[in-house]
Amino acid sequence: MSGYGGAGPVVHDPTTLPADDNVTKYTFCVELKGSPWFLQKGKMIAYYGAIEFNGVGHGRLDRLVRTSFHSPLHASDWVVAEGSGRMLLADRAFDVNSYDLDDGNLTIRSGNLLAFQPSLALKQSIVPGFLTLIGTGKFVAASNGPVVFLEPPIRVDPQALVGWADCPSPCHHYDHGYLTGVMGGLRAMTGLGGASGEEHQFEFVGAGTVLLQSSETLMPEQDTGVVPAEPGVPGRTGTPAGHGAQAGAPRLPGQLGDLQRRFGL
Amino acid sequence: MFRLQGNKVLAVDMTGDAVKAKNGSMVAYDGRMAFKKLTGGGEGLRGMVTRRLTGEQMTVMEVKGHGTCWFADRASEINLVSLRGDRLFVESSNLLAADAGLRTGTTFTGLRGASQGNGLFTTTVEGHGQAAITSDGPAVVLRVAPEYPLIVDPGAYIAHQGNVRQSFQSGVTFRTFLGEGGGEAFQIRFEGDGLVYVQPSERNTIAGDL
Structure with a gap:
């Protein structure tokens, strides 16, 4: 076609695809050479080579699961990719990035984690809806907009929080005026009288890093499985109360600011 | 001539020639332009009947004139494809615009279409x-050899071009029914x-959930 020269789209083939790096901001290429990867179901968009996908419950993978997958309760959401080749991962056109952990720990919202190397151990966090990775290795996570790294002490918006590393104290924070008095309570429950929508935050103190995404769009929640119904185990609060909505907005998954929990019910 | 302005707007410079574009995708133009709805995708009566029967419906307009016309579709990313006598297979919903000189038609895709949830037929451009195709997020172009x-x-999957054979590959095993599937139960294999x-x-x- 006239006037249409070499400015065409970049064409990738197995030799030009990067190994364990981003192809575009939204697509990540994993090179598989012998060592398997765990990935969330349905995040693979294409691959070259011979790669086999098996459910985590697959008998042959039992040993692998025993050493690096400590969340039997949501095993059905994860698959193991094995073989050799290059595999592209993406998730709903969200930004994807890889992170390296060096003998560290990182807790991440369950929907944001796409894939990880089995040298990391995946565990369910005590905080409902979050997963913790411990060990050394690489993992791939998605976020809506680029990820921002911040140092505590910091208070963050619940919807913007992607995860945190090394912080010992993730906790809730409520603006004082919002919660005190009858009027404050009424406002909290009905949204009447106006609310800025920022009365509730997550607070982090201590040494560590907090990861934020640059928008408040949440990834759809991945089920992290139910926790055992034991006394002292958080996350089992019984039947949700009907008045849990915060300031008019419907309660978003992963948001921990329910009234029931706030009042210790 | 097609060019991208940003990632989400397609600008077409025209000097009396015409382009086919998805109905209602024009966002701006300068110069003189005429917009004409092409009944049945501009493929004549036979094409119209085929499209109606196959459900691969496409409402297309013909834009003709002098000047520049800008197209966009729900802020989705736009990718330019240049065809040199080969054939592009694309879902009608992903086809934004094409030179008027390109022939469009419908073909049977078989099981692949069924697995995509897009129906059994797809649109061809040759x-x-x-041509300009839309995607959710910038498309990655992968070569098959x-x-x-x-x-x-x-x-x-959004589109493919060239001399490519596609086959449908299923990873459904008894484990899928036990809820332990590999998560990638259906795949399309491209060879050629x-x-x-x-x-x-x-x-x-x-x-998606298997």
């Missing part, structure tokens, strides 16, 4: 010229010589 076939998730366009996002497919 000839010499340029005889020595390296490519396997694609049906939900992420050509390019495959993949978007960094997955449509909901019937097999």
